[in-house]
Amino acid sequence: MIAVQAKQLTKVYPCYDRRIDLIMDLLHVARRFPQARRPALEDVSFTVETGECVGVIGRNGAGKSTLLKLLAGMSVPTSGSLEVHGKVTALLELGTGFHPDYSGVENVRINGMLLGLSRSEVESRLPAIVEFAELGEVINEPVRTYSSGMQSRLAFAITTALQPDILLIDEVLAVGDAYFVDKCIRHLQGFLRNGGTALIVSHNAFLVSRLCQKALWLEGGKLLRFDMAQDVCQAYYLYVRKLERAPQGGSGASVQGRRWGSGEIRICSVRVLDSENKEESSFFRGERMVIRVAYEAPSVQVNASLYVLITRHDGVLATSRFSEDEGIEMGAFRGTGYVDVAFDPLLLGDGAYWLSVGIFPQKTGAETIYRMDPFDHHDQVSQFTVRRPDRPLQTVFDHPVQWSHKPAG
Amino acid sequence: MGTPGSMRTYNLTGSFSESLRDFFRRGEMIGMLIVDDLRRQYTHSLLGSFWLLVKPLLLLGLYGVLFGMVFQSRSGPGQTSWEYLLVLLTGLLPWLIFAEAISSATSAITANVGLVTKILFPIEILPVVKVLGTTASGLVGLLLLSIILVSMQYVGWALVLLPFLLAAQLAFMIGLAWTLSAINVAVRDTNQILPLALMVWMFLSPVVYTKEMVPQALATVFSMNPMTYFLDGYRMILLSGQPPALSLWVIVLVVSAVTFLLGFGVFHRMRIIIADLV
Numbered sequence: 001m002i003a004v005q006a007k008q009l010t011k012v013y014p015c016y017d018r019r020i021d022l023i024m025d026l027l028h029v030a031r032r033f034p035q036a037r038r039p040a041l042e043d044v045s046f047t048v049e050t051g052e053c054v055g056v057i058g059r060n061g062a063g064k065s066t067l068l069k070l071l072a073g074m075s076v077p078t079s080g081s082l083e084v085h086g087k088v089t090a091l092l093e094l095g096t097g098f099h100p101d102y103s104g105v106e107n108v109r110i111n112g113m114l115l116g117l118s119r120s121e122v123e124s125r126l127p128a129i130v131e132f133a134e135l136g137e138v139i140n141e142p143v144r145t146y147s148s149g150m151q152s153r154l155a156f157a158i159t160t161a162l163q164p165d166i167l168l169i170d171e172v173l174a175v176g177d178a179y180f181v182d183k184c185i186r187h188l189q190g191f192l193r194n195g196g197t198a199l200i201v202s203h204n205a206f207l208v209s210r211l212c213q214k215a216l217w218l219e220g221g222k223l224l225r226f227d228m229a230q231d232v233c234q235a236y237y238l239y240v241r242k243l244e245r246a247p248q249g250g251s252g253a254s255v256q257g258r259r260w261g262s263g264e265i266r267i268c269s270v271r272v273l274d275s276e277n278k279e280e281s282s283f284f285r286g287e288r289m290v291i292r293v294a295y296e297a298p299s300v301q302v303n304a305s306l307y308v309l310i311t312r313h314d315g316v317l318a319t320s321r322f323s324e325d326e327g328i329e330m331g332a333f334r335g336t337g338y339v340d341v342a343f344d345p346l347l348l349g350d351g352a353y354w355l356s357v358g359i360f361p362q363k364t365g366a367e368t369i370y371r372m373d374p375f376d377h378h379d380q381v382s383q384f385t386v387r388r389p390d391r392p393l394q395t396v397f398d399h400p401v402q403w404s405h406k407p408a409g
Numbered sequence: 410m411g412t413p414g415s416m417r418t419y420n421l422t423g424s425f426s427e428s429l430r431d432f433f434r435r436g437e438m439i440g441m442l443i444v445d446d447l448r449r450q451y452t453h454s455l456l457g458s459f460w461l462l463v464k465p466l467l468l469l470g471l472y473g474v475l476f477g478m479v480f481q482s483r484s485g486p487g488q489t490s491w492e493y494l495l496v497l498l499t500g501l502l503p504w505l506i507f508a509e510a511i512s513s514a515t516s517a518i519t520a521n522v523g524l525v526t527k528i529l530f531p532i533e534i535l536p537v538v539k540v541l542g543t544t545a546s547g548l549v550g551l552l553l554l555s556i557i558l559v560s561m562q563y564v565g566w567a568l569v570l571l572p573f574l575l576a577a578q579l580a581f582m583i584g585l586a587w588t589l590s591a592i593n594v595a596v597r598d599t600n601q602i603l604p605l606a607l608m609v610w611m612f613l614s615p616v617v618y619t620k621e622m623v624p625q626a627l628a629t630v631f632s633m634n635p636m637t638y639f640l641d642g643y644r645m646i647l648l649s650g651q652p653p654a655l656s657l658w659v660i661v662l663v664v665s666a667v668t669f670l671l672g673f674g675v676f677h678r679m680r681i682i683i684a685d686l687v
Binding site for chain 1: 437438441445449452453523524526527528529530592595596675678679681682684685686
């Protein structure tokens with residue numbers, strides 16, 4: 001069953017030369033035409049089935065909030081059609097309409113009614129709200145004495161009393177301490193299990209891939225991708241990282257990171273290969289992955305060491321290997337050649353990864369833990385993604401374990 | 410979970426009649442918001458809701474002293490200053506109810522950006538809440554004046570008509586409030602123009618004088634002014650103790666109903682872009 005259907009949805013915020021023209025136009029006093037402006041949302045089409053949870057990601061100004069406002073019915077599309085089936089609740093901001101002088105309970109009563117509950121509904125759900133907020137006796141104190149985290153807890157607790165068919169959330173899950181965030185997420189998961197439909201705007205791609213089956217990626221008001229949450233989030237992160245790497249005002253063609261070194265040995269290329277030695281950028285966990293580092297050494301260098309660092313898109317250091325640490329002697333580097341680093345099997349969890357590679361001279365004994373004197377070092381020289389073949393889960397890596405079960409009897 | 414396919418609770422794009430029906434179902438929320446509005450005005454004040462009484466008492470007392478004792482003014486041959494005081498008050502109190510409510514309701518939308526843009530909320534009730542909330546203290550004044558006039562036997566059974574006249578005036582005010590608050594979202598000058606417009610309007614209405622004192626040359630202007638009929642009605646009921654003429658009722662009711670519906674229509678048209686503008 002369809003919960004939300006958008007067809008060629010477009011929103012252009014009205015902008016007339018003078019505001020009075022807008023009134024003339026709206027009230028049919030006289031025909032006036034607004035100036036042409038870049039649409040906040042352009043030609044966006046998608047369908048959300050009942051019971052689905054869809055994440056909405058994109059950079060600032062991509063049109064995420066505009067989309068949510070259209071879905072909530074707080075703003076009207078300029079063109080295109082939008083069907084929303086079911087009762088909608090929009091959590092665009094927590095605590096709107098709170099009065100600092102009223103106690104927590106009084107604010108619950110007023111806010112509950114502002115959000116569309118009747119007086120009797122508020123009264124009957126009041127105990128559950130108070131319990132969810134877990135504020136104890138403080139609930140009877142004026143809200144002005146609350147910390148901002150406590151206010152958020154109270155505000156979110158009120159929204160748990162609403163029983164919508166479709167829940168629209170704009171970045172409001174990141175409230176309070178870790179414990180309460182987790183509680184909010186569990187509440188949301190319960191809502192989804194009971195057949196609720198949700199659209200969640202978040203910058204936290206990890207949260208989106210944890211909660212949502214699908215994700216919708218907006219860029220400059222246009223729908224870039226609407227697909228499985230894992231795939232879209234990874235692609236989005238790679239895209240954002242690429243933008244971060246792009247030189248200011250440059251073409252954006254260079255995706256490579258910092259490169260430095262003394263140059264006695266130079267890295268010519270870094271390739272990521274699959275089990276058939278073909279270049280590949282997406283792997284399943286458990287497959288064989290080989291990093292082939294081709295070098296050029298004008299003079300002979302003995303026992304150089306190779307360094308490989310893999311970081312996940314969100315900055316987590318996934319793994320780092322240094323041949324020297326493992327006592328591997330590489331022998332002499334002369335002319336050209338390559339070094340293979342085989343990951344077999346690949347144990348990394350779901351995610352998009354950056355690869356950094358360095359070649360270092362033989363250790364002289366004077367260095368500290370960090371080697372700052374490479375022949376050549378390439379930050380984020382290449383990228384690849386890893387997917388779990390079974391269920392998607394963004395673990396850092398899938399540690400091999402041994403199971404054993406010993407029944408007592 | 411609600412029934413699949415059911416409408417959302419608040420629908421921006423509903424038809425005029427749907428929206429109007431929705432509006433009349435929101436009594437509970439309006440009531441709650443009026444009480445809340447009054448409470449907000451009086452929290453952290455020493456006298457609290459006693460202010461509702463203080464303001465009209467002070468007004469009645471001041472004018473009483475000023476006109477009854479200082480000015481000794483008279484509005485016509487044979488009229489004592491006491492009588493002029495009553496003429497003044499029966500005009501001034503309904504006018505103040507009108508003017509105060511309109512000026513505060515005009516910014517009802519622009520002063521509540523959060524409710525407009527952050528939650529799914531039937532914003533058309535905001536001007537209504539402001540009109541009714543602001544009227545509360547004026548009502549107390551009107552009640553006090555009625556008690557005085559009843560005890561002095563100016564008023565008879567015609568007093569039972571007062572609530573109807575007042576209801577019509579409220580409908581008229583709500584209609585204006587919808588129009589002005591919606592326009593004020595787009596053109597913020599409204600808030601600046603309004604005090605001036607109300608001042609001019611006051612002197613073009615029989616507030617500090619009676620309809621009978623209007624010169625013949627200006628009679629047409631006054632007959633075009635709805636407030637002339639409302640004020641005339643109040644004076645008929647409160648001073649003459651007579652029920653206003655049927656023609657006056659017809660004019661008052663038609664003007665109120667038309668202004669109410671027209672105002673709702675303007676708001677209904679404007680509200681699809683209000684959230685985009687505030």
